[in-house]
Amino acid sequence: xxxxxxxxxxxxxxxxxxxxxxxxxxxxxxxxxxxxxxxxxxxxxxxxxxxxxxxxxxxxxxxxxxxxxxxxxxxxxxxxxxxxxxxxxxxxxxxxxxxxxxxxxxxxxxxxxxxxxxxxxxxxxxxxxxxxxxxxxxxxxxxxxxxxxxxxxxxxxxxxxxxxxxxxxxxxxxxxxxxxxxxxxxxxxxxxxxxxxxxxxxxxxxxxxxxxxxxxxxxxxxxxxxxxxxxxxxxxxxxxxxxxxxxxxxxxxxxxxxxxxxxxxxxxxxxxxxxxxxxxxxxxxxxxxxxxxxxxxxxxxxxxxxxxxxxxxxxxxxxxxxxxxxxxxxxxxxxxxxxxxxxxxxxxxxxxxxxxxxxxxxxxxxxxxxxx
Numbered sequence: 001x002x003x004x005x006x007x008x009x010x011x012x013x014x015x016x017x018x019x020x021x022x023x024x025x026x027x028x029x030x031x032x033x034x035x036x037x038x039x040x041x042x043x044x045x046x047x048x049x050x051x052x053x054x055x056x057x058x059x060x061x062x063x064x065x066x067x068x069x070x071x072x073x074x075x076x077x078x079x080x081x082x083x084x085x086x087x088x089x090x091x092x093x094x095x096x097x098x099x100x101x102x103x104x105x106x107x108x109x110x111x112x113x114x115x116x117x118x119x120x121x122x123x124x125x126x127x128x129x130x131x132x133x134x135x136x137x138x139x140x141x142x143x144x145x146x147x148x149x150x151x152x153x154x155x156x157x158x159x160x161x162x163x164x165x166x167x168x169x170x171x172x173x174x175x176x177x178x179x180x181x182x183x184x185x186x187x188x189x190x191x192x193x194x195x196x197x198x199x200x201x202x203x204x205x206x207x208x209x210x211x212x213x214x215x216x217x218x219x220x221x222x223x224x225x226x227x228x229x230x231x232x233x234x235x236x237x238x239x240x241x242x243x244x245x246x247x248x249x250x251x252x253x254x255x256x257x258x259x260x261x262x263x264x265x266x267x268x269x270x271x272x273x274x275x276x277x278x279x280x281x282x283x284x285x286x287x288x289x290x291x292x293x294x295x296x297x298x299x300x301x302x303x304x305x306x307x308x309x310x311x312x313x314x315x316x317x318x319x320x321x322x323x324x325x326x327x328x329x330x331x332x333x334x335x336x337x338x339x340x341x342x343x344x345x346x347x348x349x350x351x352x353x354x355x356x357x358x359x360x361x362x363x364x365x366x367x368x369x370x371x372x
Contacts, residue, residue, distance in 0.1 A: 006058045010073045013081035018064050019071030025057045028089045042066050043078040095134045166204035174211045181215040181238025196238060
């Protein structure tokens, strides 16, 4: 790790320097802990006060007025710039090439140039591991598995037979690719297992978090599209197709044979029922359950998930429900006591006047009336 001027960093991230472009920085730190030799970033207006008080040598920001008096690198997207700067200061170390004597390699295995295979890793018969790929300690590949070039499988990953993993894929510890799909037929009051004879195909540039399960297809393939990002503790069922650049956030789950379009997003703990289609760019909010198709670009919330505007209107109405129930009870009581011939509208007006009067009396800021 070296040091860089703000001007050098700005040129890498497509930004513009506001202030002293010759100022050198040697690290990247949060706003609160950054010092005079550090770079920091501001990605949301709520951090304006922290930015103004920061001791950082410079800030990455989208707003040129976020911290008057501080050096800034102004960019359209601070998060994208942060990703590029992280590569400058925190390049991830790759395992050294080599084959551990404690690894078990099957028959007919093809290993590319400069692969790294750690202790207690197992590579099944006829599997192929591409150039510069890394299988860390305890990784298990079944038979006829393909792992593409520059991919990294972290400790304890299990990959069942016939799974295909593309290039530059990262799979974090404890994940399982290719386990049986959840398929059973009801027979005589019991459950007969349906053989799951398909596989899993993972496209290039995918990242899969820790303890994720991706089930193989009953027939054909369960597909994770190029560039998709999957957080920890996610379940992808058999025959699901996850579109390119889709995002599945922690604890979300997709039931069998559902298709997610390009760039679709499932927020934390979102669920999607089986045999549905979510269009390109569709979004399912946190803790929501999509039980029907979701159109391209739509944003749905709730259980069952509906358009986010409808959900917000419903929530606003629910907050008023106790008050409405009290009003209905008062109206019913007033109607029972009202003399004959009194209309419901007159009763409602009287109840409204009583409620207004009671609210006025309960107001702590009410000025007492003075009788003359």
